[in-house]
Structure formats: C-alpha cells, structure tokens
Amino acid sequence: MTSPLLRFLAKRLLHTAVVLLGVLVVVFALLQLVPGDPVRVALGTRFTQESYDALREASGLDRPLLVQFFAYIGNALTGNLGVSFRSGEPVTLILLDRLPATVSLALAGIAIALLIAFPLGTWAALRRGSAADGGIRAVSQFGVSVPDFWLGLLLIIVFSTMLGLLPPSGYVPFTEDPWGWLQRVILPGLAVGVVSGSIMTRYVRSAVLDVVGSNYVRTARSKGLPRRTVVGRHVLRNALVPILTVAGVQAATMLGGLIVIEVVFAWPGLGRLVFDAVAARDYPVVQGTVLLIALMFLLINLLVDILYAVVDPRIRVS
C-alpha cells in the first residue's frame, strides 16, 4: 500500500533525520570554537585550582574531544542529551519543562499574525491602488519596522500599568489554568503577532494579487460566479501555498527566536533557556536546545509540505 503520499512522507522523514544528524555535528563542532571555559564560568571568580580540576573532571570536559563527541552522539540517538553543567539536571527534562511555554506563545503569536495578515492582505490586494491598500501597506511597513521588545514594553505600559487590565508578566501552563494562561499570553502574543503579522500581510497581499491576475480567476469571473465564491474558492485556495510557506517559516522562527520577548515578559521558554545557557557555556543545554529547535523547524517544514499536498494535489506527484 504505497500511496504517493506515504512514499512522500517516508522520503521527507528520512531527509529530516539526516539533517538532524548534520545539525548535531555542526553544533558540537561550533561550540568547541567558541571561546570561554564553562568550568570557569560555573565557579565564578573565586576558586582554587583543585576545585577547578574537580569540576572539570566531573563535567567530563577533561576527556579527549573525539571521545566526548562520540559519547554525545551515541547518547543523543537514545534520547539522552546529557546533563546540564550548571544544574546537573537531565537536558531532556529541562527541554520538556520549557517546551510548552514556547509552543503556546508561538501558537498565540502565529494565530494573531494570521488573524491580522489574512483579512488585511486580502483586502489590500482586492482593492489594489485604493486608499485602503495604501493605508494597510503603510501600517504593515510600520509593524515590520517596530522592534518586538519595544512593542512589548509599550503594551505593558498601556495594558498593565495604565489600564490595569492584564498582568505584566509571567506564565501559567494552559493545562493548569486556561484563563490565567490566556490573560498572560495576550500581551507577548500581540508583541510577536503584530510584527510577524505585518510581515505576512505583505506576503498575503502579493500572493492574492498573483492569483487574481491569473487566467482561471478571470475565467471564473467571466462565468459570472459571485464574488465571494471567486475569492473563497479560487483566489484564496490557490494563494494558500505561498502563504503557508511564510506562515511556516514565521512559526518556526518564533519557536527558536523569541529570546527578547521571553526576556521582556519573563516567559520561561526555550529562547531564554538558550540565552542563559550560551552565556554560561552550558554546552549540553545549548546543544539540546538547538537540536530541539532544529527538530521543530524540520517538523514544521514537513507539516507545511503535507499541507501543500493536501491543498494542491499536484505537489504530491511531482
């Protein structure tokens, strides 16, 4: 039962695994090139040579590089990403702790971005050249240029300090308190969603414009189909493929790149984790986080590819 879709999936999965292995090798190699001694950072400024040697041995950093490397790859393949130099906790558990916060923020961000980009981008495209189009383009230009951390601080000042509507920071797991989660995700979600949505608005606009100008839409229109049907069934559906690509890239970027927003809103996600870990030269945590982010990036790409195949069956075959 080898349907084209299954064969397509198998090929993409294999591809994903190979890329992950590559990421593993590259990250390990790159960390060796970064100056800065993890043992010295962990000990602070006051310590004896004996303490230094003891911690170095305990962290396994005294072993030859190749031994460290093969041990790491071997363990990683079985899901053991080592233990943090700083806290001694298993990296896998640390990542599992942080993942929900990042995923929920990214989901909120991408949802807000889509809510902004779809209507505005379509609207602007369908009224190309009008005042509305100009306005939307100007606003999205502004949104693209605004740094997300600045927007974040502004949102805190307005909605928390001045209006007292929402808490300025913090995170509650959705599973524990959905209402508390929602209250706390709105502001950081807006901060990333507005920026991301502004970028996507422009893509939606040009994707819709491309389709509007194509022959089949002209045909559909000339058949006298209602405007709503033309836009909904023909224009948007076909514009979806390039938009999905951008949305996928944006979502993946959010999963790995929310460092500043996570710092501003005290959000316990992967961005802040990797930020701290790099500063402390906590190699196992850095490697594990990069690996996880790469994995999610690849999975999102996979998901986007599958969605393509669903939206546009021609892609499955080629």
Place this chain on the structure above:
Amino acid sequence: MARGARIVGLAAAAGLALSACSVGEGVDLAGAGELDTDDYLRVAIAGEPDQLDPHNTSAYFSFQILENVYDTLVEPDENLEMQPALAESWEVSEDQLSWTFRLREDVVFHDGSPFTAEDVVYSYDRIIDEQLANAYRLSAVEDVVAVDEHTVRIDVSQPTPALLAAIGGYKGMAIVEQQNVESGDVQLDPVGTGPFEVAGNTAGTAVTLRANDDYWGEGPHVPGVVYRFISEGSTALADLTAGEVHWTDSIPPQRVNSLRQNPDVEVAGVPSTDYWYVTMNQARPPFDSPEARLAVARAIDREAIAQVTWYGNATINQTAVPETSVWYHEYAPFEQDPERARQLAESSGLAGETIDLMVTNEYPETVTAAQVIAANLSDIGVSTNIRTLDFATWLDEQAQGNFDMLLLGWLGNVDVNDYYYNQHHSEGSNNAQGYSNPEVDRLLEAGRTETDPDARKELYDRAAEQIVDDASYVYLYNPDVVQAWAPELQGYEARPDRAIRFKDVRLEEDTE
C-alpha cells in the same frame, strides 16, 4: 529521586496522573499551581537560579532563595558582625588552633530529622573532600570533629581570626543534610533548617517557599514566599506597581531616582559591600611602571563614572571596604588632576599609547564606565580601545593576561581578608594584574593570623594604603543596594551584603 519526582510532576500537570504521591512530606514539585499561594509574599528577582545546592552554586540568584532555606553556624547581623545561628556559642583554644562550637539542640531539618554535630562534619567535609567551589574558604581547616551530638570542633593549621566570617558570611557554607545530598534531591528540592522550606519549583518561572512551622528562631510571619524570575527591570517594576509582586531588586539604574519620588514604593539605599575597580596589567609596559598606573588613578573622574553607571546611587571610595563596614579605613589620596596625570603619563611612556580596555556586557556598568574612562584618558593623551566581551570570554582573557586594562566589580565580602588577599598578594588566586609588593605580602599574611582585632585592623589599613599608592587596583565606588518594595511589606531591611532575608517580614492587610 528528584528526577522521578519531576517526571511525576510533569505528568500530574498534564492531567495524566492523579497524584504526585510520596515525594518527601508534602513537597509539591508539580509547580506552585497546586499550592494556595494567595497570601504568600511575592518577590521578583532578576534571574533564575542555576541550581539550589548551596555548596555547588555560585549564582547570586540561587542565594537570594537559599538565604531563607538554609542556616550557617553563625551569621552576620546588619553590621556584618558574626552572631550565633545554628551554633549558640563558641570558644577558641589558648593556642588559637581549635574552635569549639556548641550547637542548638532544638533544630530539625525540613524533613523532620534532627540537626546534630554530624551534619556539620558532613557539610564541611563535603566541601573540602570534593573540592567544591567554596573549598578555598576552609583552606586553613585541618579537621572537623563531632565531639558529641551537639558540639563540634574545628581544628585549624594556624590562627584564623576570619574563621567565623568564612563559615558564616555566606550561605555557600550552609549546613546540608546528608540524605538530601546523596539522593541528589538537593539540586532542586533542598532540605535545610531555615525559616522557609522549598515547596515548589517550576523551571523558568518560580520557586515557591513555605513557612517552616518548626523553625528554631523567631518568625516567619508570612505563610510563604514566591520568587519569580524577571530579568527585564521595566517589567519587574510594572509588576511591582501593578501589585503583582511585593518586592524586587530587578531595577534599571536610570529608574531609581524617579522611583524614590513614588509614594507607593519604598526604595532601599545603603552602600553595598561590592566594590568596582579598574586594574592594569603589570606584566606589560607601560603599566609595569607605577607612574603609568598613577597617571590613570589621577586621570579618572569617579563622580562622573558613578553618575553614568548608577545615576549617582553609589558611594565614591578609593579603597575597597565600604564605610558601613567595621574594616573601613578612610584613605583617599587621589583627586582628578589632568595636569598631574598628563605629566605622569608622559614621564612613564603612557602618553601617545593606545590602551586596550577590556569590559563585559554581563555587567553593563563596565561598558558605560569604560566610555568615561576613555574620555578621561584621551584628555591626558592616551587613546583607548574598548573591548566588550561576553563574560565567559572575558574570564578566559583575564586568566591568560590578554589585556592592558580591565574594569570589574568584586561582590559581597564580610571579612577584610577577602577584600585584599586573593587580589593583591603575589600568590593571590585573583591577582590577574600581576601585583607584587613584598611589604604588602607580609602585611596580608600577618593579617590572616593576627587575633587582636585592633592590631589586625592596623595591618590591613597599612596594606590598603600601600595597595592604593601602588595603584594595584584603582578603586571607584561601592554601589548602593537598590531594592524596592510595596508599603504593605513591613519589617524588611536592605543589607549591605545583599542577603535577602524574609523571616522577619509581615504583609499588612490593605488599608484602602
């Protein structure tokens, strides 16, 4: 196992398991969500602890929490003089080589097990045998012996007047419980004897403490404390003014002065035991010449540096020890004198050189201060190349001596020996600038073993003057302890050593 407990916790949070049972008595590792923390004191600290094992962490964020979880044998009062804590009293033998501590008998650990002399022996032996980060503090200790259940004796190789400060000045010397350490739980779920016990630990978000009902001392008067990690100062202040937290020390320096104007916020301002300094690499010309170093000492404008870094919330000091300490010695020979500095720069060959000044973005004040110093130096004909590194790289470069000049602070000392020995003794472990003066070595060695306090102070005063005259370090200032809290938080006092103690505080009901 902490690991097992954590997995259980995660599962519980996901609603997959019904209870996180049998993990230490009542300890909830699933997160603060299951505790009723409405009445708890809520505080925002500027970063996340790396771990909670007091012997293994060197992070201030960890000690902000551990201060309230652990006890030491003795502890510093607000004047940084040592007072009884787990030890009720102590005596030193005639030859000064043996310290005997009488321990309190009514102390239990958070898990209910009694505190005895064996716990003290275990804790100190652990630090020494495993060469943990604090081993240097016990370098003079030969043996730790449990004389009986409530008496412990510490034998030292030479008279050690700073022993009390070494074992009590810092929670890194806390008394831990053997079983808690050996199970590995100590990293996330430490068991101490302090006024609060760890009740929840949510990675990246918060650590929750619950009042210890069996605490041997006065207090605590709040049912618990929630520590949240908010590194962005503007966010922490928004949380403070919104009533989300009661206390914070995550405060951007430029906001301090306006915060003092706010009637709804209390702001602390005492000079801290931290000091900031500039030092020059004496292994390289031109700073191998004392004249070149003195040119720098006379060129810099300390007031301006304090102004740009702390907006004036710092006390200018030309020695290391702050005026709040009993070891303070007033000595300030340098005034900013560009004319004199230029002469010194010219005669020493410093003028016309380009100097590399190494700073780190881990401590942003070093980056801003460097700009003022560069301007001061350019006034005397020296150009400066400011090199901003991340801290890990900075430490490497310092250790390898790859710098002309650097700028950093030294945080939190109690005994005067800690202010000078490692930094200025020729064999000192932190003498990266390569300073060596036989007279200073002699004074610092004598200070370590002199047991008469007045004679001891005299030795250090002389050493300090010589260090300043030789410009081994060019001292700048002691920054203020800046902490802010809501008016309903009563009984809190900011301390010069930045120990954050909540055992005496109360939360007043809102009087609308």
